[in-house]
Amino acid sequence: MTTATRTLPRTIHKSGGAVWRGVLFHGLLLVALLFSLLILFTLITDVLMRGLPVLQERGADFLTRPTSSSPARSGVAQGIFGTLMMAVFVSVVAFPIGIMTAIYLEEYAPDNRLTRFINVNIRNLAGVPSVVYGLLGLSIFVLALGPLTGGRSMIAGGLTLAALVLPIVIITSAEAIRAVPRSLREAGYGVGASRWEVTRLLVLPNAAPGILTGTVLSLSRALGETAPLLLAGAVLGGFSIGGRSFVEQLFSDYTVLPVTIFDWSRRPQAEFRELTAAAIIILLVITLLANTIAIVLRNRYERSW
Amino acid sequence: MQSGASLRRDPSLATALGGTAARHRRERIIGAVLLSAALLTVVVSTLIIVSLFGGAVDFIRQIDLGTLLADGWYPRRGEFGLMTLVAGSLLVTGIALLLAVPVGLLSAIYLSEYASRRVRRIVKPILEVLAGIPSVVLGFFALTFISPVFVQRLNPGTADFNLLAAGLGVGILTIPLIASVSEDSMRAVPAALREASYGLGARRLTTSLRIVVPAATSGIVAAVILGISRAIGETMVVAVAAGGSGGAKFTVDPFRQGQTITAAMASLATGTDNVAGATAAFQSLFFLGLMLFIMTFVLNQLGDIFVRRTRQQY
Numbered sequence: 001m002t003t004a005t006r007t008l009p010r011t012i013h014k015s016g017g018a019v020w021r022g023v024l025f026h027g028l029l030l031v032a033l034l035f036s037l038l039i040l041f042t043l044i045t046d047v048l049m050r051g052l053p054v055l056q057e058r059g060a061d062f063l064t065r066p067t068s069s070s071p072a073r074s075g076v077a078q079g080i081f082g083t084l085m086m087a088v089f090v091s092v093v094a095f096p097i098g099i100m101t102a103i104y105l106e107e108y109a110p111d112n113r114l115t116r117f118i119n120v121n122i123r124n125l126a127g128v129p130s131v132v133y134g135l136l137g138l139s140i141f142v143l144a145l146g147p148l149t150g151g152r153s154m155i156a157g158g159l160t161l162a163a164l165v166l167p168i169v170i171i172t173s174a175e176a177i178r179a180v181p182r183s184l185r186e187a188g189y190g191v192g193a194s195r196w197e198v199t200r201l202l203v204l205p206n207a208a209p210g211i212l213t214g215t216v217l218s219l220s221r222a223l224g225e226t227a228p229l230l231l232a233g234a235v236l237g238g239f240s241i242g243g244r245s246f247v248e249q250l251f252s253d254y255t256v257l258p259v260t261i262f263d264w265s266r267r268p269q270a271e272f273r274e275l276t277a278a279a280i281i282i283l284l285v286i287t288l289l290a291n292t293i294a295i296v297l298r299n300r301y302e303r304s305w
Numbered sequence: 306m307q308s309g310a311s312l313r314r315d316p317s318l319a320t321a322l323g324g325t326a327a328r329h330r331r332e333r334i335i336g337a338v339l340l341s342a343a344l345l346t347v348v349v350s351t352l353i354i355v356s357l358f359g360g361a362v363d364f365i366r367q368i369d370l371g372t373l374l375a376d377g378w379y380p381r382r383g384e385f386g387l388m389t390l391v392a393g394s395l396l397v398t399g400i401a402l403l404l405a406v407p408v409g410l411l412s413a414i415y416l417s418e419y420a421s422r423r424v425r426r427i428v429k430p431i432l433e434v435l436a437g438i439p440s441v442v443l444g445f446f447a448l449t450f451i452s453p454v455f456v457q458r459l460n461p462g463t464a465d466f467n468l469l470a471a472g473l474g475v476g477i478l479t480i481p482l483i484a485s486v487s488e489d490s491m492r493a494v495p496a497a498l499r500e501a502s503y504g505l506g507a508r509r510l511t512t513s514l515r516i517v518v519p520a521a522t523s524g525i526v527a528a529v530i531l532g533i534s535r536a537i538g539e540t541m542v543v544a545v546a547a548g549g550s551g552g553a554k555f556t557v558d559p560f561r562q563g564q565t566i567t568a569a570m571a572s573l574a575t576g577t578d579n580v581a582g583a584t585a586a587f588q589s590l591f592f593l594g595l596m597l598f599i600m601t602f603v604l605n606q607l608g609d610i611f612v613r614r615t616r617q618q619y
Contacts, residue, residue, distance in 0.1 A: 018508060018510075021510055022508050022509060022510045025510045025513075025514075026419065026509075026510075028411060029411050029412070029414055029415035029419060030415065031411075032407065032408045032410075032411030032412045032415065033411070033412045033415050033416070033428065035408050035412075036408065036412060036431070036432060036435055036477075036480055036481070036484075037428070037431055039435070039477055040431065040434065040435050040438075042450070043438070043442075043443075043446050043450070046446065046449070046450050047442075047445075047446075050449075096342075097342050097345055100338070100339050100342035100343075101339070101342045101343040101345070101346060103339055104336075104339035104340055104342060104343045105343060108336055108339055108340070109340075109343070117347075118343050118344070118346060118347060121346060121347055121350055122346050123609070124350065124602065124605065125346060125349065125350055127534065127601060127602070127605035128353065128598065128601065128602075129537075129538025129539075129540070129567065129597055129598075129601055130538070130540070131538065131540045131567050131570050131571065131594070131597070132353065132357070132538075132594050132597060132598050133353075134570075134574070135353075135356060135357060135360070135570075135590060135591060135594040136349070136352060136353045136356060138356075138574075138590075139356035139359070139360065139591070140352050140356060163349050166346065166349065167346065170346070194324075194328065194332050195332060195336075196331070196332055196335045217437075220437060221437070223439075224437070224438075224439025224440070224441070224442075225439070226439070226440065226441040226540075226541045227440075227540035227541055227544070227567070227570075227571055230571055230574045230575055231570070231571075231574045231590070236575050258439055258441045258541075261441050261442070261445065262441050262444075262541065262544070262545060262575075265441075265444070265445050265448065265545050266545070266550070273449060276445055277445075280442050280445060283439060283442065284438075284439075284442065287437060287439060288434070288437075291433070291434065291437050295430060295433075
């Protein structure tokens with residue numbers, strides 16, 4: 001009784017300070033959160049302020065010219081072409097293999113040691129730094145398979161990026177497939193459908209939006225990668241495609257937008273700083289466009305079972 | 306783990322499939338094709354390990370092991386002072402964590418304990434966008450903004466290229482990862498614990514710091530470990546902003562130029578350092594790659610253990 005009456009006023013007395021501490025802490029948390037938003041805002045305005053004048057002044061000329069040693073005549077045509085081709089490679093190679101693997105792991109695989117090993121292995125692959133994938137590309141796709149890929153070629157780069165995003169495609173697709181409710185599968189098997197019929201007719205259509213979102217996000221990640229392609233033979237600086245046909249270009253020199261950005265950011269002339277910012281604007285438009293498409297798709301088809 | 310697990314193991318299912326022999330055959334072929342796609346991922350990791358080890362062993366055989374202790378990393382001159390790169394990586398990672406751990410953790414506490422649903426819906430996609438900014442872009446930002454606006458004001462006379470700006474750039478890239486992993490673990494703390502705390506008269510501050518954060522410790526540790534792994538593996542920010550493209554002297558001074566394990570790899574693969582063939586400089590790429598691979602592998606396993614512990618806890 002006496003202790004209770006003693007502690008009660010003390011807590012009330014203390015609470016003034018506690019309220020202040022609470023407010024201060026709340027403020028601190030807000031500052032931390034706003035810090036990230038502020039950085040993003042600063043980064044985008046800084047790049048826009050440096051790069052937009054170049055885009056306004058040069059216009060289409062900047063988009064259609066190859067890299068050159070003179071800033072006034074340098075453009076990002078080869079980088080854009082390379083980046084779009086990388087998107088094609090990743091879509092054609094990594095998406096089908098990744099989605100097939102996800103289907104296998106979720107719908108077909110028996111629960112045995114091999115399956116567990118494959119699962120652990122995919123998780124580990126997802127954590128390998130991207131520059132290490134560059135070494136895979138260099139030693140396998142550029143050197144060992146050089147006679148087939150043409151060495152430091154667009155194909156070698158495309159395959160490297162495909163290997164890089166494969167684990168991400170698998171993990172996100174597997175999640176989307178797992179989210180399809182079990183009752184749907186049971187209904188399918190109940191009417192005598194085979195495993196593939198259940199997968200194709202019931203599981204995949206319902207998992208498609210989730211799979212699509214994951215693949216588009218992984219694509220945007222791939223298009224922003226620089227380090228693996230530096231190792232897998234993307235060209236820094238100027239090169240000429242000298243009237244090669246489309247197929248010949250697949251087997252020869254290439255570069256991508258992030259590599260162009262890296263190249264220009266190291267040039268001593270001040271004009272290249274502005275060009276770099278302009279190239280960054282174009283890269284951000286491409287990757288943010290992919291991200292936005294993914295988020296819109298997710299919101300549009302999001303379904304709760 | 307998977308919703309279809311018990312369906313799959315049901316033996317009656319395999320025999321119950323009716324229809325023609327062709328239907329059975331088609332099922333078997335499709336199963337085999339899907340399995341081979343899955344096995345391809347095993348091939349990819351085998352190839353990674355084989356090429357890393359192959360190149361690293363060639364490197365060790367070629368060089369005089371004493372050069373690994375040199376006072377700098379100048380691969381073209383045959384000086385392979387590993388400590389230079391290890392010190393650079395640790396310094397950059399340390400700076401990155403000094404920024405990313407407090408900011409990431411506090412953001413996570415806010416999102417998990419304080420934010421309304423509407424704030425979360427707006428802020429989380431923005432964090433995702435920050436996570437999706439290509440690292441070469443952040444390198445450019447570190448070089449042209451963080452370095453002149455922050456570093457050179459802090460310590461006048463610092464060159465444009467310096468390890469501090471690079472470390473801060475890497476830190477910015479690490480914030481979203483640390484925030485999202487630790488937020489997940491805080492949200493996994495059962496509401497009953499919070500309610501008990503509020504029931505005893507604790508305020509939000511006390512509940513967050515004394516109840517939720519301790520209960521989410523495993524997840525927070527995992528977030529920091531995965532953050533370290535991400536920061537060590539980050540290449541382009543350092544390659545653009547820390548300078549030292551030809552090589553670097555041993556330094557632990559954040560205001561100097563320097564190289565990390567990853568930046569040394571990027572630099573070996575580019576420009577004047579473009580080396581190919583069976584030279585020691587070329588093979589050192591694989592040695593560095595192997596070091597990096599082992600470091601991140603160990604960190605990721607550790608992180609996984611802690612993530613799993615959170616999941617089992619509640």
